[in-house]
Amino acid sequence: MYADHLDVIKHAPLDSIDLLSLFRTRQATVGIIGLGYVGLPLALTAARAGFDVLGFDINAMYVDCLNRGESYINHISSAAVADAIEQHHLLATDDFRRLGEPDALLICVPTPLTKHREPDLSYVESSGREIARHLRRGQLVVLESTTYPGTTDEVLKPILEATGLKSGRDFFLAFSPEREDPGNPDFGTSTIPKVVGGDGPDALALADALYAGLVVKTVPVSSTATAEAVKLTENIFRAVNIALVNELKVVYAAMGIDVWEVIDAAKTKPFGFMPFYPGPGLGGHCIPIDPFYLTSKAREYDITTRFIELAGEINSRMPYLVVDRLAEAIDDSGKTIRNAKVLVLGIAYKKNVGDMRESPSLKLIELIERRGARVDYHDAQIPIIPMTREHADLAGRTSVPLDASRLGDYDAILIATDHDSVDYQFIASNAKLIVDTRNVCAKVAIQKGLVVKA
Incomplete structure (x- = not known):
């Protein structure tokens, strides 16, 4: 974890300094795209840390359950969901027009294989296109879905930059692989160290600052591709x-x-x-x-x-x-x-x-x-x-x-x-x-x- 993130980005655009302050004071709104086995625990962790969380999912059943304070995942209690809702720190929606509201958008969507055992990045790509429709200056976008080295830079970044906004100048892009182990009684989202790689030093500093407020320890690495490789290495x-x-x-x-x-x-x-x-x-x-x-x-x-x-x-x-x-x-x-x-x-x-x-x-x-x-x-x-x-x-x-x-x-x-x-x-x-x-x-x-x- 960086000792002082502000030292890293002191020559950066004003947007990054403002965003860093929001993360450090936990006044930022965090958006979670995909509320399944990875996204829901992350949303609850962010809510418990004091961030306002806006969860996005195309599954209306998930959205309705969460807003009623109910869990649809067995090892996550409804009491935990209800507490986050009642404290007004968590709201779920299927209205993706609201993607411009959060200060940080964390993508937690599936990355399956095709029937020919080739990577299926359709969920990442569709999430990127949806974000691009509403992307604004000063947002941090983090991909958490497991994928091959180069995805963040080669697939997600071009989709977002097609808006005319540039990574590192207008918005900030990072990769931080999920490390969920459903049902593990000893480790949950907040107690598992988080690997973080950024598209440039400003993005890395911002992503590191955000996750420092969520987990026990962050592990910054030199690039998004390195962070992507870390996750694959663990599972290989x-x-x-x-x-x-x-x-x-x-x-x-x-x-x-x-x-x-x-x-x-x-x-x-x-x-x-x-x-x-x-x-x-x-x-x-x-x-x-x-x-x-x-x-x-x-x-x-x-x-x-x-x-x-x-x-x-x-x-x-x-x-x-x-x-x-x-x-x-x-x-x-x-x-x-x-x-x-x-x-x-x-x-x-x-x-x-x-x-x-x-x-x-x-x-x-x-x-x-x-x-x-x-x-x-x-x-x-x-x-x-x-x-x-x-x-x-x-x-x-x-x-x-x-x-x-x-x-x-x-x-x-x-x-x-x-x-x-x-x-x-x-x-x-x-x-x-x-x-x-x-x-x-x-x-x-x-x-x-x-x-x-x-």
Whole structure:
């Protein structure tokens, strides 16, 4: 964090000095574009810090819920939303004509992949065009959406400068990657250090001053491209290491070795080792997607990202291996997977959240049904499967209740997500067979004869 931001911009245009004062005194209005899993926590953090926050979203349901003081994200309480509304620090709107009102605009929109696994920047581009229609002198614009190095400068900046206003002179442009971990009880938006890169020193100083009022620590870097690369590096690191333990799981299983026991023992080493854990596949918006943003950009430089692509292949293969293991376990019980009845326990991509973006559970359901089995699911966090691009046929299915008679009807119960709210002892006492992809049964000491690890 800069010791005195004013020293950095003392020769800058008057707009930047005025804006810096607004940030330092928390008299600025902060606009958040996109009120999902990243934007809503950021909006609440800014409101709690004393900024007035104007949240923008095209989803009228989100806007209505927030203005009633209600949350639509499971791990964010309605009480937190209501407090921000009641203190008059937060207002949500779908009227994008108001984009000229905030002093800072923080873009928190999705950056998915196309069906050909190429970056889809359509949400960033449309947000940029909407901002450009209302952009005024003296505003700070910050992109938070994960993307490839160069996006802020090569994609967003030209859209904004097409107005005739110039970055660094009339408005200020920065990139600060989101680092949300939904459902993490130890770290929230305000307690996670924030990397900040600016389009020039004035933009960097202003963005750093704004985030210094929101988070425990800022980490200024030399450029927007560097900040973009930081976020990709974090998630590529995770994707590659998860792929490694997924591959080790397959190798060790063939040798009769429990990979979970190996990892638990290895992590007792106080240096040189960091535990990562296998699973049924990657989920969430970040790890399955972000590495391929760098892969796509690297091709422009005639570089092949072999580690990233190999990790993607391994992680994408995991649902197929889990279903193979499920079929073997059912065969060993004296039945076949064709016409079997299977319960998938958990369809969120990670425990204790209601987020199913890129969840491997959806692929698991499709693969199991392709084998001829009948599949139900249970997930109290997600009572109904919404429409998704890749698994449209599953939309509308509803979570079944967990009761003793129903559990006994299933030929196998596949634990895909290990929510803490599930009574696994109850599951075990009524199940015929459990296939566990998360090692949760070992943690709660369920009898081994009932459980097959996958």
